[in-house]
Amino acid sequence: MSKPKIRIYDCETNETIDREMNSDEFAKYETEQLIEAKRKAEIDTLASAKSALLKKLGITAEEAALLNA
């Protein structure tokens, strides 16, 4: 399975290199992807919870914002 690609531009030589990640880069990338997935899930969960609460209260997001004003 091929690894994701990265692009590197060298300001001194004006050369652009496109290559696959090496093993270290790929390992770090996979770790970051897990963190990102978790963070995304938390955001989605929070958004769902907010949406459900607003529905339960029968108010809109704008009306809810007024409570904090």
Add this chain to the structure above:
Amino acid sequence: MAKQTFTTGQVLTAAQMTSLQQTAMGGGSPIQKTASYVLAADDAGTVIQMNSASSTTITVNTALFSAGDSVQIQNIGAGVCTVTAGTATVTTAGSLALTQWEGGTLYFTSASAAIFFDIVQSGGMTNPMNTSGDTIYGGASGTPTRLGIGSTGNVLTVSGGIPSWAAPAAGGGMTLLNSGGTALSGTTTTISTISGSYNDLVIYVVDYYASSDFGLYCLINGDTTGANYQQFVNRGTGSSNNAFVDNSTGGVDCTGYAAKSADNDNFTYIYIPNYANTVSKKVVNSISGFIQATGSAKAVCNNNTYYAGTTAAVTSLGFKTTVGTWSGGTVYVYGVK
């Protein structure tokens, strides 16, 4: 000696020959005048010398001289002596008004026209120039002084009260360090080998989007250690508005979550002052406008200030999509003087 009309068999004396020789060499005994004078026919070939403290004239009339005749005129008096066209025409490229110690030759081209060849008794100037591109300026007490040409692009400036050639002072302005901009590609696009010869860095990331809903992160020198990026967030929406947070993912979080659409025209501006110093850590300001991915799709503006935990000079900047790969966008890195 005045011009003579010689006859066959005439015998010249030594004195006459000497006088003739002097006149032929532009010298000869002058006929001195102390008041304004009208040239006469027998002045041909002589030296008329004015010596008057007041202004005087020497008048030139027609029908007295022949083509080829000449009269030398000198002024040794303090008053200005002016060669004046009477009935004859007198032309000159110089001046007909002779100040003290000036003179010239009145040369007749016909009986009614003469040219006055003005000899200005000037001190002149010794030319100090000796090389192509040289210029002259006044040195001590105005002494003509050589100034050699500068290098290409130099401008004339003043240093220590004298002119000199020097490189123009660097103005403000921005220099694009990645020629033409670099299209975002892969998961991360890195601008490397950034020159340290500027004061600040300014980065524009234009029209970027990824294959999935994504976040744009800027990596300082490739560092992805979350604890090295202390972030103050000031954003339009989200749970971490106006909050100070450690960035757990690592990198300058420019957008949070942006929608993947190619039509969103996202734009990010990043400013890194004093980026090349190797003493202090770096502060990074990022301002982004984008369409958010979560909740309703609406425009969001993020203004994030980062404290990046590196004392090393910034020599590379990575632009990473947190999810997927870059589908479009261009990054421009400018060095600012």
